[in-house]
Amino acid sequence: MKNRWMSAKWIGLIVFLAAFASGCGKNHLSTLRPAGEIGQEQFYLMVLSIAIMLLVVVSVIILFSFAVLKSRRSKLGEDYKPKDVAGNHVYEVIWTSIPILLIIILAVPTVYLVFKQGDVRGMENEDGGINTEETIVNVTANQYWWEFEYPNEEVVTSQELVVPTDRRVYFNLKGGDVKHSFWVPAAGGKLDTNVDGINSFYLVFDDDSAEESNRLFYGKCAELCGPSHALMDFKVKALPEEEYDQWLADMKAVEEPAQASTDDAAEGQEIFNNSCIGCHAVTPQGAGAVGPNLANFGDRDLIAGFLEHNEENLVDWIKDPESFKPGNKMTDQYDLSDEEIDKVASYLMELKVEEGSGDVESLREKPEEDSEEGGN
Ligand code: HEC
Ligand SMILES: [Cu+2]
Numbered sequence: 498m499k500n501r502w503m504s505a506k507w508i509g510l511i512v513f514l515a516a517f518a519s520g521c522g523k524n525h526l527s528t529l530r531p532a533g534e535i536g537q538e539q540f541y542l543m544v545l546s547i548a549i550m551l552l553v554v555v556s557v558i559i560l561f562s563f564a565v566l567k568s569r570r571s572k573l574g575e576d577y578k579p580k581d582v583a584g585n586h587v588y589e590v591i592w593t594s595i596p597i598l599l600i601i602i603l604a605v606p607t608v609y610l611v612f613k614q615g616d617v618r619g620m621e622n623e624d625g626g627i628n629t630e631e632t633i634v635n636v637t638a639n640q641y642w643w644e645f646e647y648p649n650e651e652v653v654t655s656q657e658l659v660v661p662t663d664r665r666v667y668f669n670l671k672g673g674d675v676k677h678s679f680w681v682p683a684a685g686g687k688l689d690t691n692v693d694g695i696n697s698f699y700l701v702f703d704d705d706s707a708e709e710s711n712r713l714f715y716g717k718c719a720e721l722c723g724p725s726h727a728l729m730d731f732k733v734k735a736l737p738e739e740e741y742d743q744w745l746a747d748m749k750a751v752e753e754p755a756q757a758s759t760d761d762a763a764e765g766q767e768i769f770n771n772s773c774i775g776c777h778a779v780t781p782q783g784a785g786a787v788g789p790n791l792a793n794f795g796d797r798d799l800i801a802g803f804l805e806h807n808e809e810n811l812v813d814w815i816k817d818p819e820s821f822k823p824g825n826k827m828t829d830q831y832d833l834s835d836e837e838i839d840k841v842a843s844y845l846m847e848l849k850v851e852e853g854s855g856d857v858e859s860l861r862e863k864p865e866e867d868s869e870e871g872g873n
Contacts, residue, residue: 524710528682532706532714532735535685535699538610545606549599614685617697620667633667634658635784638677638690640722641729641822642802646784652748653781655789656802658716659734661741662704670696673785678720681733683710687719707735713798725822730802747850751792754779757844765837765844772831773841779848788827795849801825811842 524530531537568579582588622628627648635646636658646653660666670679672690680687684700702714718729736744757763769779776788783790797806801822804810814821815838819828833841 524683524706525713526682526715530683530706531685532683532710533685533701533703535614535701536683538614539685542607542610546603549603553599615698617667617699619665619699620669620697631667632661632664633669634660635669635671636679636690637671637673637784638679638718638722638729639673639826640675641718641725641825642789643716643729643731644673644784644786644790647745650745650749651782652745653778653784653790654748654793655791656799657732657734657793657797659736659741659744660700660702661738662702662707662735664738665699665701667699668697670698675722676720677718677722677729679716680719681714681716683714684733689720702733702735704735704737712736724824728801728803728822730799732798732802744851748781748793751780751850752782755848758847759843761840762844762847765840765842768833768837768841769844772833776827776830781850791845791848793848793850794845795847796851808842808846811845812838815841 524532528536528540528543531540570577619631620628620633627633629649631649633647633649635648637644637646642656643658644653644655645658668679668688670688670690671694672692674692676692677690678687679690681700683706684702685698686700688696688698690696707714712735714733714735716731716733718726720726722729754766757766769777776786777791778786779791781790781792799806800810800814801818804814804821815833816835818825
């Protein structure tokens, strides 16, 4: 009876773990489905180290079982005394050199790749200045949101990082308040964003992988940074080069705050200019604000990095940000009526810069249609 209960428990556990593990391997967020050069290399390193560990564990289990089975008292008798091999030269050499060899096999590619992946010389031109030919993004991590500044383009955006595919994207990382960590699981990382000093590296986003994951990858803060750390997410839109250029051009074209189109939105704009603009810019220039840049807020897929992007959620967020992200820095900084908040929300939903071509929404439909066709 007891045995049957035990096996039911084990089967339950295995089913649960299998269901849990089936969440792994999603294109847009899994290290196990690398989406570019760096992710691929890091994946190889993982496979190599797991292979070496397995080799050690399996060999030890085999040797151990062998020893247990061979040296049973019933077999060798009561008075058997094993040979004393302490200090035996041959054995000592064997069991010292095998681990050293394994460590060397692990160390050579690891050290090589650490230096290769940290090689950001391409970011500089010959005079030690910033290389204007490259895609460079200055990332500032804040409790609990992300700012992305493109120094070569003089464009700033928040929460959603837009990158070109099939080329290096260089990152300079820093923390705006405490230490965070920048991680795009499918593409590579993680690298700390420190308050003192800048960490740099680069990532590559393959166009094919981007297309497979509907051009959207997930990014995360990977360093416990406060009560809402788990909600400190961002999105990466990986666009083909022309569409990325178009997005940049659209962003650069916004020099003045957009004019509201309805009366409500116009009133909302005025309320925004009185209560919110001190922390939020609505043109894509000027890094280092207290709150996220909202110039392209209407184009985003999420609110505050994790809420579904619709007006209802936006109103709820403005009413009580604390209930969504405890400890965030927008809480209790203004006092507005429900009616005023509705107007502000309708104004914010209008803040769009994409004129279609950089629009991920339209791209997103494509791969699904394709896969349907492929199924026929
Ligand atoms: C004291 C500065 C401050 C003020 C004032 C402020 N905010 Fe914020 N706001 C923030 C910060 C900081 C965040 C990021 C919160 C987080 O995600 O942790 C934020 C986030 C947001 C977001 C989500 C942004 C995104 O990228 O998804 C919206 C929308 C927003 N604020 C709207 C407003 C509106 C509307 C007002 C005025 C009624 C306002 N804020 C006033 C600091 C401020
Ligand atoms: Cu963080």
